Amino acid sequence: MPGVYRVDLLTRQISAPDVDWSYGEPTEMLNPVNSENSREELGESSGAYIVRIPFGPKDKYVPKELLWPHIPEFVDGALNHIIQLSKALGEQIGGGELVWPVAIHGHYADAGDSAALLSGALNVPMLFTGHSLGRDKLEQLLKQGRQSREEINTTYKIMRRIEAEELSLDASEIVITSTRQEIDSQWRLYDGFDPILERKLRARIKRGVSCHGRFMPRTVVIPPGMEFHHIIPPDGDADGEGERNDHDNSANPDLPIWAEIMRFFTNPRKPMILALARADPKKNITTLVKAFGECRPLRDLANLTLIMGNRDDIDEMSSTNASVLLSILKLIDRYDLYGHVAYPKHHKQSEVPDIYRLAAKTKGVFINPAFIEPFGLTLIEAAAHGLPIVATKNGGPVDIHRVLDNGLLVDPHDQQSIADALLNLVSDKQLWARCRQNGPKNIHLFSWPEHCKTYLSRITSCKPRQPQWRRTAAEFDSSGSDSPGDSLRDIQDISLNLKLSLDGEKIEGTGSLDNALDNDAAEGNIKEENAVLTLSKGVLEGSQKAGALVKEDNNTGAGKFPAFRKRKHVFVIAVDCDTTSEFCEIVEKVIETVSKELGAGPIGFILSTAYSISEIQSLLVSGGLSPSQFDAFICSSGGELYYPSSSSEDSPSGLPFVVDLDYRSHTEYRWGGEGLRKTLVRWVTSFNERKGDGQAVAEDESGTTKHCYAFNVKDPALIPSVKELRKMMRIQALRCNVVYTQNGTQLKVIPVLASRSQALRYLYVRWGLDLSNIVAFVGELGDTDYEGLLGGVHKTVILKGVGGNARKLHANRNYPLEHVFPVDSPNVVQSEGSSGKNIQASLVKLRILQG
Numbered sequence: 001m002p003g004v005y006r007v008d009l010l011t012r013q014i015s016a017p018d019v020d021w022s023y024g025e026p027t028e029m030l031n032p033v034n035s036e037n038s039r040e041e042l043g044e045s046s047g048a049y050i051v052r053i054p055f056g057p058k059d060k061y062v063p064k065e066l067l068w069p070h071i072p073e074f075v076d077g078a079l080n081h082i083i084q085l086s087k088a089l090g091e092q093i094g095g096g097e098l099v100w101p102v103a104i105h106g107h108y109a110d111a112g113d114s115a116a117l118l119s120g121a122l123n124v125p126m127l128f129t130g131h132s133l134g135r136d137k138l139e140q141l142l143k144q145g146r147q148s149r150e151e152i153n154t155t156y157k158i159m160r161r162i163e164a165e166e167l168s169l170d171a172s173e174i175v176i177t178s179t180r181q182e183i184d185s186q187w188r189l190y191d192g193f194d195p196i197l198e199r200k201l202r203a204r205i206k207r208g209v210s211c212h213g214r215f216m217p218r219t220v221v222i223p224p225g226m227e228f229h230h231i232i233p234p235d236g237d238a239d240g241e242g243e244r245n246d247h248d249n250s251a252n253p254d255l256p257i258w259a260e261i262m263r264f265f266t267n268p269r270k271p272m273i274l275a276l277a278r279a280d281p282k283k284n285i286t287t288l289v290k291a292f293g294e295c296r297p298l299r300d301l302a303n304l305t306l307i308m309g310n311r312d313d314i315d316e317m318s319s320t321n322a323s324v325l326l327s328i329l330k331l332i333d334r335y336d337l338y339g340h341v342a343y344p345k346h347h348k349q350s351e352v353p354d355i356y357r358l359a360a361k362t363k364g365v366f367i368n369p370a371f372i373e374p375f376g377l378t379l380i381e382a383a384a385h386g387l388p389i390v391a392t393k394n395g396g397p398v399d400i401h402r403v404l405d406n407g408l409l410v411d412p413h414d415q416q417s418i419a420d421a422l423l424n425l426v427s428d429k430q431l432w433a434r435c436r437q438n439g440p441k442n443i444h445l446f447s448w449p450e451h452c453k454t455y456l457s458r459i460t461s462c463k464p465r466q467p468q469w470r471r472t473a474a475e476f477d478s479s480g481s482d483s484p485g486d487s488l489r490d491i492q493d494i495s496l497n498l499k500l501s502l503d504g505e506k507i508e509g510t511g512s513l514d515n516a517l518d519n520d521a522a523e524g525n526i527k528e529e530n531a532v533l534t535l536s537k538g539v540l541e542g543s544q545k546a547g548a549l550v551k552e553d554n555n556t557g558a559g560k561f562p563a564f565r566k567r568k569h570v571f572v573i574a575v576d577c578d579t580t581s582e583f584c585e586i587v588e589k590v591i592e593t594v595s596k597e598l599g600a601g602p603i604g605f606i607l608s609t610a611y612s613i614s615e616i617q618s619l620l621v622s623g624g625l626s627p628s629q630f631d632a633f634i635c636s637s638g639g640e641l642y643y644p645s646s647s648s649e650d651s652p653s654g655l656p657f658v659v660d661l662d663y664r665s666h667t668e669y670r671w672g673g674e675g676l677r678k679t680l681v682r683w684v685t686s687f688n689e690r691k692g693d694g695q696a697v698a699e700d701e702s703g704t705t706k707h708c709y710a711f712n713v714k715d716p717a718l719i720p721s722v723k724e725l726r727k728m729m730r731i732q733a734l735r736c737n738v739v740y741t742q743n744g745t746q747l748k749v750i751p752v753l754a755s756r757s758q759a760l761r762y763l764y765v766r767w768g769l770d771l772s773n774i775v776a777f778v779g780e781l782g783d784t785d786y787e788g789l790l791g792g793v794h795k796t797v798i799l800k801g802v803g804g805n806a807r808k809l810h811a812n813r814n815y816p817l818e819h820v821f822p823v824d825s826p827n828v829v830q831s832e833g834s835s836g837k838n839i840q841a842s843l844v845k846l847r848i849l850q851g
Contacts, residue, residue: 004456005046005093008085010078012067013052016060027051045085045092053077057824065157067110069822072757072791075117076771079761080793082122100466103127103173103459109134109161112168119171120753121761123666125462128172128217130182134161135189159815166192166726170670170735170752172217173462176455178375179396183219185372191730195219200495201733212679213672214733220458221399224375225448231353231384257344257351258358265303266339271426272364274355274387276307276378279317279324284369284392284412286327293335295419302364302426305342307355312345356385363432365390365425368397369412376400380446383439388432390421403446406439465669467765469662564631564769567604569594569848571775574608574634574756574789575834576782578743578805583609584623586802586834590777591629593836597849606763608634608756608776610741610748610783612703612710613642613657627656634759637739637785639708639750640664641759663762664707667754670735677709679734680749684711691718700746709749716744721812722784740809741783757788775848777839779803781810787820795827797842799834 015024030048056062056070089099105127106115112128119126141152153159169192177183187193198216262268277283292304314322332341366382367390375396379389389407391397408421425432573590577583613635627644641663645656684697696714703710713719725738735752763769774794779802831842843849
């Protein structure tokens with residue numbers, strides 16, 4: 001498409017003996033350069049490519065349900081590819097400046113999870129297409145009654161899949177669907193999406209009314225594209241007589257499929273009602289046969305053709321499909337439809353267009369009577385061949401009919417309605433001719449060029465975001481607002497109708513919460529709060545000087561921060577201990593052991609904790625450690641990032657740290673700010689009132705920072721679980737990351753795409769820290785963000801006996817930790833303890849040290 005330089009499709013590389021060799025190719029170009037557009041004209045790296053990223057087990061195919069533990073490794077590999085490509089494109093077409101992706105588009109749940117992490121690491125817009133959604137599949141499986149919820153989760157890892165889809169909603173600018181039905185019936189099942197609230201939020205944005213920190217992804221319907229160049233346009237005059245008289249309406253002897261179908265009919269001259277669907281209960285073919293069999297006028301006027309896939313022997317079919325087919329055969333016998341119904345055993349995919357043409361030649365009708373049809377590709381194919389349609393009113397056919405207006409919609413449960421619609425079309429020549437003409441008229445709207453045109457227009461409507469360091473406030477303010485696109489004039493009531501609830505329901509009520517927030521805004525009470533400990537406020541006030549220091553170091557390459565590129569190994573201490581003394585002991589032991597074994601070579605250390613920077617300073621002092629021994633400090637569960645400062649002048653507060661303001665900008669996306677904080681405070685007040693204890697949960701001002709709202713918890717047993725809090729936040733359209741720390745005695749709320757693991761990816765993007773050179777030390781368990789520390793291309797040492805008391809934090813999860821634990825990863829080793837000898841042995845296993 002014009003304006004698109006390059007498209008990369010990132011997927012898994014599989015080099016297994018039982019899988020075709022092509023899946024092991026690292027890169028595959030999809031559009032060979034032709035003579036009209038030479039590579040020299042477009043650029044040596046232009047085009048569309050499949051890029052296969054190695055992750056997970058290297059020598060075998062792994063079902064998608066078992067890939068969840070390896071998703072972080074894919075993200076790291078994809079991030080490396082994107083950065084290397086951005087550098088190459090910068091040299092070729094960017095004038096030396098890095099060329100970043102315009103957008104990242106995730107397809108299906110696992111890729112949505114990956115795209116969310118990549119979007120956060122790169123600070124670029126994300127789009128998402130769910131295709132088959134987990135909550136809908138869970139409902140369908142439960143209705144079948146063959147498996148319990150626990151069995152379904154074990155088989156399909158369905159709760160991990162659903163959480164990935166919820167995260168995709170948190171991170172996406174736009175959610176693309178094929179039909180409106182997918183939005184109204186499937187996406188509305190999710191905590192993080194409400195179609196009514198989505199429109200209200202866009203209306204408030206358009207009218208300049210505060211959304212109080214609430215965000216909802218924009219949903220856009222873009223039908224999938226089709227190729228029409230191979231389709232022979234219907235010929236003949238408007239009423240189809242030209243086709244009716246061709247070959248005297250007999251089957252063309254050169255087309256075997258025509259003869260195969262026609263042999264079933266006593267009178268092959270009659271119009272053909274065509275259904276093309278597998279023998280599945282959801283396709284509702286039995287109701288169609290009943291409607292045909294019980295309507296004598298329809299039987300007299302038309303024949304019925306059922307193309308139900310290929311079969312050799314009914315006994316070899318699946319039990320479900322065999323049951324449906326046997327039911328159809330019994331109905332044919334009951335209504336004595338022999339000579340009126342065709343049901344061939346075989347057909348080739350290449351013969352499907354010929355089947356459509358045969359139905360059109362007989363002035364027939366195509367029908368899709370499915371109970372629910374997610375899209376309805378066969379309806380578009382039929383329309384392209386000049387066939388009027390009768391289709392279910394549930395799902396995608398509604399959107400297709402709105403565009404093509406080439407048939408009738410029916411209630412799939414109403415047998416009489418189906419019969420009447422078919423009879424109307426085959427008996428009313430004018431109606432049939434009008435529908436036949438209308439179909440091909442707007443069929444181009446479902447073509448691939450039209451799909452791409454619409455798709456690109458949606459991407460350009462997103463706020464442009466990319467890694468840009470030291471952007472000014474004016475630059476941020478100049479960013480365009482979300483483009484509402486469709487008319488919002490019908491939205492009269494833009495109150496958010498929000499209530500604080502943990503009962504798992506989306507509530508439409510009196511709107512007491514948003515009314516209160518609106519009143520606060522009107523009274524001028526909402527202020528921009530840095531909410532940082534007094535000592536840390538000095539750091540923020542000195543941030544311009546810190547930024548200058550960073551800039552100077554980055555340009556000269558001789559300063560502190562770019563040293564990441566020179567590190568052969570970086571050791572990240574991310575243990576979540578029961579006591580501060582245990583934490584200090586482990587930090588000292590890791591530094592002592594590593595320094596002793598590797599000397600003072602190119603190694604570095606990073607502290608990654610839930611502690612605030614002031615708490616870290618106190619811990620370092622008590623442990624006799626200096627900030628200069630570390631390269632960086634990931635604080636507040638990943639909400640903040642600091643570096644050591646060699647001069648107290650960099651921080652008027654006297655603390656020897658400088659805050660990374662670029663990291664704050666990087667993780668600002670969808671941060672609810674003051675609106676989020678006020679909602680949390682109101683929830684805490686409500687919670688304390690219900691518990692009859694004014695201090696059951698209390699705001700922790702000393703631990704609160706610009707990007708971390710902290711709360712102290714008196715009794716962790718009384719507080720809702722993380723999954724319940726996340727659900728409440730998502731229902732409120734508040735996009736944030738909720739983390740319980742210190743065995744549940746503290747609650748941290750940080751930006752949705754900020755975390756301890758994402759902070760490491762930021763250091764890679766910002767400073768060139770090689771993720772494969774990282775060794776992370778974690779406990780057996782830890783804070784509720786623990787799982788994010790395990791996977792990836794970095795190496796992990798699990799210290800046995802550390803963090804075990806956090807087990808209760810993980811007792812009420814959406815999915816078991818085992819579903820995401822990379823058991824077979826060579827990058828993860830378990831240490832027998834936290835002694836120097838144990839640490840040394842683990843590093844030998846990881847080949848960091850020689851045995």
